Amino acid sequence: MPSPSHSPTGLPFDDIRDLLTRMPGPDEAAIAAVRARDAELTKPAGALGRLETIVEWVAAWSANPKPRVDRPLVAIFATSHGVTKQGVSAFPDAVNRQMLDNFAAGGAAVNQLCVANDIGLKVFDLAIDVPTPDISEEDAFDEAACAATIAFGMEAIVGADLLCLGEMGIGNTTIAAAVHHALYGGEAADWVGRGTGVDDAGLARKAEVVARAVARAGGPGLDPLEVLRRVGGREIAATVGAIIAARLQRIPVLLDGYVVTAAAAILHALDPASLDHCIAAHRSAEAAHGRVLEKIGKRPLLDLGMRLGEGSGAALACGIVRNALAVHQGMATFEQAAVSRG
Numbered sequence: 352m353p354s355p356s357h358s359p360t361g362l363p364f365d366d367i368r369d370l371l372t373r374m375p376g377p378d379e380a381a382i383a384a385v386r387a388r389d390a391e392l393t394k395p396a397g398a399l400g401r402l403e404t405i406v407e408w409v410a411a412w413s414a415n416p417k418p419r420v421d422r423p424l425v426a427i428f429a430t431s432h433g434v435t436k437q438g439v440s441a442f443p444d445a446v447n448r449q450m451l452d453n454f455a456a457g458g459a460a461v462n463q464l465c466v467a468n469d470i471g472l473k474v475f476d477l478a479i480d481v482p483t484p485d486i487s488e489e490d491a492f493d494e495a496a497c498a499a500t501i502a503f504g505m506e507a508i509v510g511a512d513l514l515c516l517g518e519m520g521i522g523n524t525t526i527a528a529a530v531h532h533a534l535y536g537g538e539a540a541d542w543v544g545r546g547t548g549v550d551d552a553g554l555a556r557k558a559e560v561v562a563r564a565v566a567r568a569g570g571p572g573l574d575p576l577e578v579l580r581r582v583g584g585r586e587i588a589a590t591v592g593a594i595i596a597a598r599l600q601r602i603p604v605l606l607d608g609y610v611v612t613a614a615a616a617i618l619h620a621l622d623p624a625s626l627d628h629c630i631a632a633h634r635s636a637e638a639a640h641g642r643v644l645e646k647i648g649k650r651p652l653l654d655l656g657m658r659l660g661e662g663s664g665a666a667l668a669c670g671i672v673r674n675a676l677a678v679h680q681g682m683a684t685f686e687q688a689a690v691s692r693g
């Protein structure tokens with residue numbers, strides 16, 4: 352007998368929908384404690400701008416009135432995509448495994464950002480040698496496989512107190528564009544960008560492939576989990592699971608670039624409140640990223656023209672979160688420092 356979670360009846364997606372109805376909310380007492388201390392610190396009220404709301408956010412979603420980040424983690428979900436046979440990337444599929452080796456050897460950009468910011472790094476190989484079907488021809492998954500990959504992403508998140516989500520997968524800016532086109536409509540061309548650096552002909556091919564994939568899948572206007580199943584990919588499914596698991600475990604989340612945001616957009620379409628424990632680390636240079644961030648109501652922390660993926664923007668933003676917490680915890684109060692209040 353197959354287990355219920357591998358049933359072809361549609362049960363697994365219902366389990367995921369059910370989980371979304373049981374997600375914890377913010378810890379209001381922890382937010383109040385942070386605000387009370389902030390009012391005593393030796394600075395004009397509000398003078399640290401968004402650093403102040405970042406501290407409240409960590410308190411709210413870690414349920415800690417004295418918020419800390421001691422064990423931040425970058426999690427990279429890596430996989431391969433059959434859609435690359437349509438000529439939508441500037442790089443070959445072989446880069447996927449080569450970059451897994453590079454992550455393991457410490458040679459990737461994210462390795463150095465993790466060293467520089469004292470962040471743990473875990474890379475998850477999601478059947479990287481077995482690409483999902485080309486979404487312009489076939490659905491990426493059946494429901495059981497899609498739900499199992501979401502579950503894998505949920506299981507992957509253990510022991511961190513701040514989660515930086517990243518990915519690796521040649522062709523996945525096309526996948527993310529298809530997800531966004533299926534969720535938000537418009538023209539396929541509105542959602543494609545240059546990814547790893549395709550030329551004008553490559554960009555036109557991406558738009559045509561995304562249009563074909565979404566039309567084949569029956570979108571726009573599909574249920575969000577059906578969008579994931581039909582035109583998504585394993586790293587996006589696992590990221591959906593990781594975002595849910597982080598919420599259940601009270602771990603705040605930093606979202607990386609365009610591809611990670613596709614997972615967030617699926618959850619947002621299911622329930623906008625499901626992303627309240629997430630901050631957009633940066634706005635990637637991928638053309639449509641800013642538009643998707645607006646759709647999901649996230650103002651990015653950084654805008655450095657980065658378009659690497661692999662969690663690099665989230666790792667950088669982790670440093671800002673830790674700086675915000677250090678300032679909040681370490682500053683003197685007006686009374687302690689004998690500084691006059693205004």
Ligand SMILES: O=C(O)c1ccc[n+]([C@@H]2O[C@H](COP(=O)([O-])O)[C@@H](O)[C@H]2O)c1
Nearest residue numbers: 440520522524546547608609610635660
């Ligand atoms: O997330 C982003 O904003 C982003 C923007 C451009 C490229 N990427 C990375 O580049 C790969 C996808 O690019 P492409 O051109 O192969 O679709 C994949 O490994 C991503 O991690 C990621």
Ligand SMILES: Cc1cc2nc[nH]c2cc1C
Nearest residue numbers: 442446519547659660661
């Ligand atoms: C070299 C390379 C490194 C990456 N890291 C994340 N996506 C990537 C894509 C390429 C091509």
